[in-house]
Amino acid sequence: DGGITQSPKYLFRKEGQNVTLSCEQNLNHDAMYWYRQDPGQGLRLIYYSQIVNDFQKGDIAEGYSVSREKKESFPLTVTSAQKNPTAFYLCASSIPWRLAGERDTQYFGPGTRLTVL
């Protein structure tokens, strides 16, 4: 089955530690995204990548870093510079707009809930 996997589902870390969230997709999508969601809030874009070895900052990139060495993988590192990292993190992927057509959408992973103690 094609889809997006995120691991782990729950993650606990001590304050000041860097932590990396995994995101893998086998949908052969070029574009991948990371969102942060706080309780009762909408999705805020952290980073997105349109092709391998290229990525752009979203609205709240400070304190986060990403890499895109492979098409299938888009890991997110939450660094110690992120002031309030406790949140729900969602990874997503999509095909390019020009190819999307009437079945356009983003496909989401199940999310990782990060708690910093």
Place this chain on the structure above:
Amino acid sequence: AQKITQTQPGMFVQEKEAVTLDCTYDTSDPSYGLFWYKQPSSGEMIFLIYQGSYDQQNATEGRYSLNFQKARKSANLVISASQLGDSAMYFCAMREGITGNQFYFGTGTSLTVIP
């Protein structure tokens, strides 16, 4: 300016009744797509329905329909015959042709279905 506005933080609906969730959008791009997603308490984002800016007819997917009023820049989601399992957060989103790969999300509406 907000790209997507959802003005209803919370909504209640009686089981088996229909409910409309509001969404307005802001874009100057003639080519765009509009989406609705459902997020149950488990956190997963479930795609519900898509409407393209050039589509002449309102999109429908089972009990979901999208009331697309282009001149008003609104894309309201209509859920017919509500079920208890419809209780969730609902997000409206947009993708513009110009910016291509970036999706813009609203702040969401929490729907509660009352038995």
